[in-house]
Structures are given as structure tokens and as C-alpha cells.
Amino acid sequence: MGVAPADSGAGPSDSGRPRPYQISLRNVSKRYRSKTVLNGLDVDFDLNSTTAITGPNGAGKSTIIKLLCRLSSPSTGEIRFPDGLQNSMAAVFEDPNLYPHLTARQNIEVLSGNIHPDDNPRYREFVELYELGPVLRKPARTLSFGQRRKVTLVAALVRRSQLVVMDEPTNGLDESARATFARQCEAMRGDGRSIIATGQDHTILGVIAEHAYVIEGGKLSNLVELASNSGNYRLVVTYRDAATLKTIEDCSWAQNIEVHGEKATVKGPRTHLGPLLEVLASVGLTGSIHNVEIIE
Structure with a gap:
């Protein structure tokens, strides 16, 4: 358990070690007494890119930042860094x-x-x-x-x-x-440096992020790889009831909604995607998102 340097080879090894351009979390859990905040995370954060992690308050965003900064140790699992990266990190904390x-x-x-x-x-x-x-x-x-x-x-x-890791930097x-x-x-990002940032502010998710994750129930879900700020998004989500559907319909970030049975297809400008995902997370619909894609 803990933090280890990554393999210096050119690709993943049989032991599951990451490529040198990734930070890898393998079966990472974090418990505080009887509360499990992170539950068996398996994720690779690509370097030379911007990664955003969003989710409701108390979901574990700050815990991930503390683990990456070695201010806390995982209860189980391992975090692997490329050689030398930990000596070239800066951090911004929530407080x-x-x-x-x-x-x-x-x-x-x-x-x-x-x-x-x-x-x-x-x-x-x-x-x-x-x-x-x-x-x-x-x-x-x-x-x-x-x-x-x-x-x-x-x-x-x-x-x-x-690498700069930031917790609610705005x-x-x-x-x-x-x-x-x-x-x-x-x-x-243009200089080839890396950012991993948490936040519920669309400045992070909807404007600067190339890779977006949401954390809920101790798990990270990869919502979409956001290649650029251009184009539009299309998102399919299952809603629970009429009240939840009304929340989606009333959201100013969801401009084009088509309802088919219990599923809603939402379309809109790419820059509106981040705020919409935050609204869906706030009403517990993150786990009900089936597909997010960027379209022209």
C-alpha cells in the first residue's frame, strides 16, 4: 500500500505498471474509521493534459488530492507515479x-x-x-x-x-x-504540463478540461474525454420520475431535450456540458448517464 514510482519502460508491463506518461491508481481505497470515502479506484490519469474531477461535496475529491500529494496514504491499493514526477509537483488546496x-x-x-x-x-x-x-x-x-x-x-x-494538482482552485x-x-x-496545457483539478465550477470542467471524471459512491466514472472547446455535446440519461425530468428540462444548460420512455437525450454547445454534468450530479443522476459524446 502507498505511493510508488512508475515503471520507466515504454509501455505497461505484465504487472500492470503504468506507462511513463500516466499516474496510476490501482485498487485504491480510503477509509476513515467506519466510513469508506474511496472504494477500489482503478484509474490512469494521463499527463500532458488537463483532468477535472467533479462531484457532490463530501464525495472524496479532496481525499484524492491529498493522496496524490502524499498528505495521506491509501487504506488499500497503490498509487504509481512516473519517475521524477513527484519532485516536480505543485499543489493548491481547498483551504x-x-x-x-x-x-x-x-x-x-x-x-x-x-x-x-x-x-x-x-x-x-x-x-x-x-x-x-x-x-x-x-x-x-x-x-x-x-x-x-x-x-x-x-x-x-x-x-x-x-504537474499541478488543485482542490477547488476557483x-x-x-x-x-x-x-x-x-x-x-x-x-x-500548451506548454505540455499537466493539471489535475477538482471542482464544481464550470471553469474547470466546461472550459479547460480534456478529461472529465465524476466521483460518487466512492467510485470514479470517466464521463468523457473533452478534446476541445468546439462542437456540441450529446448526452443520454435515464431519469427516475417526472420531478427529475423537470429538473433537467428547467436547466438552462440543457437546450435541446428529446424524451423516449425513461431516457432523455440532451444536446447543446460543448461549453455547456460541464455545468449540466454538475446539475445531474446534484440530483444523483451521475450513475444514470449512459453516453456522453462530442459531436460537430
């Missing part, structure tokens, strides 16, 4: 905890691995983008939640880490900062 007596600038310096802000053009660029200039010299204990979130994002993103951000964050994620 933007900072050193309260250090300034915002000092926190960025410490959390980013002792960068030297004055010599780092990326630092200056990110501080300007997130409008942190006026609070850089203020103690962290005086900052708002949104300002502390921006500090943690700058600290993580200013490094050129190969919580506390205003619309301008969310747009900035989305552009930065797109740039990271």
Missing part, C-alpha cells in the same frame, strides 16, 4: 492556508520553493494579473479568502512544475480572476 504573520509576498516566496520575486518575471506578471500588488506587504492574517486564494495560486503557478475568485486562471491553465 488557502497561509503563514498568518508573513506578508503575502513572503508567503509566495516560501510556498513556491524560495523563488526570488525580484528576479522572477513570472512572479511580477502573475501578481499583476491577479491584482495582488496592493496587498503584497500586508500580513496574510489580514487578507480576505479570495486574496489568500490568489496568493496560493500565484505560489503554485509561478513554478514551472510538470473558490473565492471573482469572474475576472477565474478568467485569468482559465487562461493560465490553457497556457500550461
